[in-house]
Amino acid sequence: MKTVIEPFRIKMVEPIRMTTxxxxxxxxxxxxxxxxxxxxxxxxxxxxxxSGTAAMSAAQWAGMMEGDESYAGSKSFERFEKVVKELTGYPYIIPVHQGRAAEKILFHVAIRHLGSRQPMVPNNTHFDTTRANVEYLGAKAIDFPVLEASQPALRKPFKGNMDLEKLENFLNQHAKKDVPLIMMTITNNSRGGQPVSMQNLKGVQKLAQKYKIPFFLDAARFAENAYFIQQREPKYNTKTVKEIAQEIFRLSDGCTMSAKKDGLVNMGGFLAFHSKKWAMSARSLLILTEGFPTYGGLAGRDLEAIAQGLEEVVxxxxxxxxxxxxxxxxxxxxxxxxxxxxxxxxxxxxxxxxxxxxxxxxxxxxxxxxxxxxxxxxxxxxxxxxxxxxxxxxxxxxxxxxxxxxxxxxxxxxxxxxxxxxxxxxxxxxxxxxxxxxxxxxxxxxxxxxxx
Ligand SMILES: Cc1ncc(COP(=O)(O)O)c(C=O)c1O
CATH class of the missing domain: 3.90.1150.10 (Aspartate Aminotransferase, domain 1)
Structure with a gap:
């Protein structure tokens, strides 16, 4: 059959008020x-x-009822941590109330860690809140989208990509201590939700390794991006979306995530790291602004819904x-x-x-x-x-x-x-x-x- 149908049936409805x-x-x-x-x-x-407008599944609502609201070490955190670790491969997972909270903590840690006077963060394109969080700390948010991103009528498969040549010129011109991290936003929201190719992500990783700069993902729409890679990048058409997503995460040193998009929940997010040092700093700040590290700014039931959502979204x-x-x-x-x-x-x-x-x-x-x-x-x-x-x-x-x-x-x-x-x-x-x-x-x- 050629017709693509909604792969769900409706169990609970919300009426729409008809108007003239x-x-x-x-x-x-x-x-x-x-x-x-x-x-x-x-x-x-x-x-x-x-953002935050998804319909949750019956399994997510059931998870809400299972939510463990213990202050420390809840069962719901264990489930959430296990799912995120399996997907991303990062060892340190920190729940937060939404994407911008992850950004605030990440940039605080990264920029303070370097002690630079002129910090600059390159990105394929910063989302508004990401830019605001970078600039709030006195750093500069710099975008390097590919040229075709500014040609609306041009049909190209990966218009969300980073311009690797511009990124390398930039890294050549600036001291390592002035670039706390390189970020990639997948998909590139401010450029029309355009995807980034695996080849481009690998190119950024290579430059990050060459210049010894941490590489982070803004992973709000990671599953949609992975699906586009499967459909449009020939080497990936035999891999599952989950395998592609896992490969993407494993290229990087950590991520910020607004679970209000591909987490399929109405509120929530996380921050994740490979570096224990950065994770420890982030946790201290988390306790100050979000909550104890096993709940962040969330209820136990929210952690259950995110864990389930991350499994359903792929x-x-x-x-x-x-x-x-x-x-x-x-x-x-x-x-x-x-x-x-x-x-x-x-x-x-x-x-x-x-x-x-x-x-x-x-x-x-x-x-x-x-x-x-x-x-x-x-x-x-x-x-x-x-x-x-x-x-x-x-x-x-x-x-x-x-x-x-x-x-x-x-x-x-x-x-x-x-x-x-x-x-x-x-x-x-x-x-x-x-x-x-x-x-x-x-x-x-x-x-x-x-x-x-
Ligand atoms: C790419 C991207 N990053 C970060 C955010 C911020 O997430 P939140 O709204 O959960 O704070 C958004 C929200 O729209 C986004 O699209």
């Missing part, structure tokens, strides 16, 4: 045309983020369904003539709003116009990733539709496509927006808009 176009016009106006200010109960299909039927959903939407959008970032990544579709709405100048936020129309026409919530979010620091006006894991069905997806098709037919009627209120930082969360 007229109701949504009023709701949006009341929210000052900012989708972050629209109550979730008024959204039909919520594609704001894939299931190939699940990954096939997930990646196929995104690919299916991409194919249909291309057929409709909707410009998107190609090829689609693992967790989201990015619509190029500037090309889609050529009649709306960038100063009038074409991405904002499209997210508002998606909401009014279909109750779909996406997010503007363009001039509203980044001000003058971007050359792209994108709208991201991120897909929660195991939450929506094929008919939800077909409905979304119908909404976009209708918008496409009438797109000349869409208009720009102006900002009437904004905060000095992170304005996109709270800004107010008015239609022009």
């Amino acid at each position: 176009v007229v109701e949504r016009e009023q709701i949006l106006k009341k929210a000052n045309y900012n989708l972050f200010l629209v109550p979730a109960k008024d959204v039909l299909i919520d594609l704001l983020t894939d 299931d190939e039927d699940y990954l096939k369904y997930r990646i196929r959903t995104i690919e299916y939407i991409a194919i249909r959008l291309i057929q409709m003539g909707v410009p998107i970032v190609q090829p689609p990544g693992g967790h989201a579709i990015y619509i190029d709003a500037a090309s889609f709405l050529k009649h709306i100048p960038r100063s009038q936020f074409p991405g904002q116009s499209l997210v508002c129309e998606l909401y009014v026409r279909g109750g779909v919530r996406g997010v503007e990733i363009g001039s509203v979010m980044f001000g003058a620091n971007t050359d792209m006006e994108l709208v991201r539709l991120a897909f929660p894991r195991r939450v929506y069905t094929q008919s939800h997806v077909d409905y979304l496509l119908e909404v976009i098709e209708e918008i496409t037919k009438n797109k000349s009627r869409l208009h720009g927006y102006k900002i009437t209120y904004e905060e000095p930082i992170m304005r996109h969360f709270t800004a107010h808009f008015k239609p022009i």
Whole structure:
């Protein structure tokens, strides 16, 4: 059979409140045309983020009931540690409440450890919170994405890769003591969720060894990345996704993990190391800010759910369904003539709003116009990733539709496509927006808009 189906059936449902176009016009106006200010109960299909929005399995919920809430040495920690060790091969596993907590502790340890005056961290592309945690400590976050990453229409298999030549030039120019670690974000979220190839990961590892610098992964979407390697890198098409993931982790010296993505949970994460020295420093800081080392910032039940989620996420039927959903939407959008970032990544579709709405100048936020129309026409919530979010620091006006894991069905997806098709037919009627209120930082969360 060619049709890829959801490899699960539904045992517990959460109703969606149906609304009309007229109701949504009023709701949006009341929210000052900012989708972050629209109550979730008024959204039909919520594609704001894939983070912390997954549906847990029956086995995960059963694990929640089994959670051991002992302060020290709980049974749930033992299970969590065993699963993470088996997957990653790192000997020191430290639970934290989410990805950014792992980042805060890692950079604190790495940067303090070196005592450099001008620390710099290279990455294929830092995710926002990773960059913020590096910069908060007075260090510089530097990105070395490959050139093709900035060409949205170009179809290449691994647009998330690190530019190895630029990385090597950088390592040549700077003293070892100024580079606490090299990081690789898999998949590359800020570049459209594009995957990184095994060849590229091995290239980074080789440079890290040559210059004697620790190599860390930001592993939030490691399973999606491993699946892309299996599908797109010929040497790996006979390996299982789990074997590929294990090989990736074993190239590096440690990782940060937001389990809110490929951990298939709503909250949680971990930090892991090969180095005992770094792990011990990290644990001291952990006790100060997160909790005792066998629970981090989490409840015992959360550790059970993560352990189970990490086992389920490498299931190939699940990954096939997930990646196929995104690919299916991409194919249909291309057929409709909707410009998107190609090829689609693992967790989201990015619509190029500037090309889609050529009649709306960038100063009038074409991405904002499209997210508002998606909401009014279909109750779909996406997010503007363009001039509203980044001000003058971007050359792209994108709208991201991120897909929660195991939450929506094929008919939800077909409905979304119908909404976009209708918008496409009438797109000349869409208009720009102006900002009437904004905060000095992170304005996109709270800004107010008015239609022009
Ligand atoms: C690549 C990447 N790293 C780190 C994080 C931060 O994780 P958290 O939201 O759990 O703090 C995210 C969250 O979206 C992410 O996508």
